[in-house]
Amino acid sequence: MNDLNDGQEKNLNVGSPFAISAQKLTRKFSELTAVSALDLTVDKQTIYGFLGPNGSGKTTAIRLLTGLLIPTSGQVNVLGCHLPQEANKLRMKIGYMTQKFSLYEDLTVKENLQFISRIYGLTANQQKSRISELLSTHQLTQQSRQLAGSMSGGQKQRLALAAAVIHKPKLLFLDEPTSAVDPQNRREFWEQLFDLCDQGTTILVSTHYMDEAERCHKLAILENGIKRADDSPQNLMNNMPAQVVEVGASNIRQIKECLIKLPQVISAAQLGTHLRVLVNKEESNPIALLQRQPCLNDTAKLAIVRPSLEDVFVSCTGQGMTQ
Numbered sequence: 001m002n003d004l005n006d007g008q009e010k011n012l013n014v015g016s017p018f019a020i021s022a023q024k025l026t027r028k029f030s031e032l033t034a035v036s037a038l039d040l041t042v043d044k045q046t047i048y049g050f051l052g053p054n055g056s057g058k059t060t061a062i063r064l065l066t067g068l069l070i071p072t073s074g075q076v077n078v079l080g081c082h083l084p085q086e087a088n089k090l091r092m093k094i095g096y097m098t099q100k101f102s103l104y105e106d107l108t109v110k111e112n113l114q115f116i117s118r119i120y121g122l123t124a125n126q127q128k129s130r131i132s133e134l135l136s137t138h139q140l141t142q143q144s145r146q147l148a149g150s151m152s153g154g155q156k157q158r159l160a161l162a163a164a165v166i167h168k169p170k171l172l173f174l175d176e177p178t179s180a181v182d183p184q185n186r187r188e189f190w191e192q193l194f195d196l197c198d199q200g201t202t203i204l205v206s207t208h209y210m211d212e213a214e215r216c217h218k219l220a221i222l223e224n225g226i227k228r229a230d231d232s233p234q235n236l237m238n239n240m241p242a243q244v245v246e247v248g249a250s251n252i253r254q255i256k257e258c259l260i261k262l263p264q265v266i267s268a269a270q271l272g273t274h275l276r277v278l279v280n281k282e283e284s285n286p287i288a289l290l291q292r293q294p295c296l297n298d299t300a301k302l303a304i305v306r307p308s309l310e311d312v313f314v315s316c317t318g319q320g321m322t323q
């Protein structure tokens, strides 16, 4: 099939390195500001993540960037289209996989793909070859005659991804795509995303999984609609405004209660038999600071360890993902 986007390519922002750029993007729902003055640039052919807990504004931001929701204020340009004015023009150039499975459960896998391909205006010949290609790429050939509603979570997710890319969009939005699938399926799903990215697709994915966020080329940490930080996962970890001390001791629960009261301690979280303590970066000797506390006896073992993305999240927002 000739790429559906071939003809549209002329209209894309060919000269710009960005697939998405937004300035001071804001969306209010009455008194609540779901997305607040969001500045964002997403490089073409990269995977960009929105990392944040429930209610942090990920879905609202995605809906603003797809043109489905009108901003209260701010500027957005997506693939050369100014939103919300050019939302209709943008629609054919993007794919959007929503948080909830949104295909027809009482249609078969193949019927769902045929239906979606008709919406995107694929000819009968294009449909045939594209659907067969997608069934094979997403390991759904065996299930092509199965009702979508009877498939496993992983299979549904693969079908939803196949449907979202049926028209070969240049930009793909994925809203918490792996929340209903097991780690093995998540890994395979991410392999598919890297393949798509390698073939030229820009991907914006929202997640609350740290391991998933760590796979992104760049990500934004969102809290209460505000972007607290954005960079590559590695840079975020390198430039974290805190140091991480791991404490091994027998009375972890009591130690946690005592250390968390220190003004230099941002957070203390138990991980198995250890306590992970985030100490303000300004503190010159965090181990000495903790060792001075009466709750720690001589047998406690303390060590500075490499930060994780979860540590970055906690130090940026002052809270964990599960608050």
Ligand SMILES: Nc1ncnc2c1ncn2[C@@H]1O[C@H](COP(=O)(O)OP(=O)(O)OP(=O)(O)O)[C@@H](O)[C@H]1O
Pocket: 029, 032, 033, 034, 052, 053, 054, 055, 056, 057, 058, 059, 060, 061, 099
């Ligand atoms: N249509 C709406 N009307 C009123 N409030 C809304 C609407 N859509 C979202 N909100 C509110 O905006 C805030 C952000 O919600 P949003 O769904 O964008 O967050 P999220 O990070 O995607 O959360 P989750 O991970 O639970 O999907 C929430 O407080 C939510 O209740």
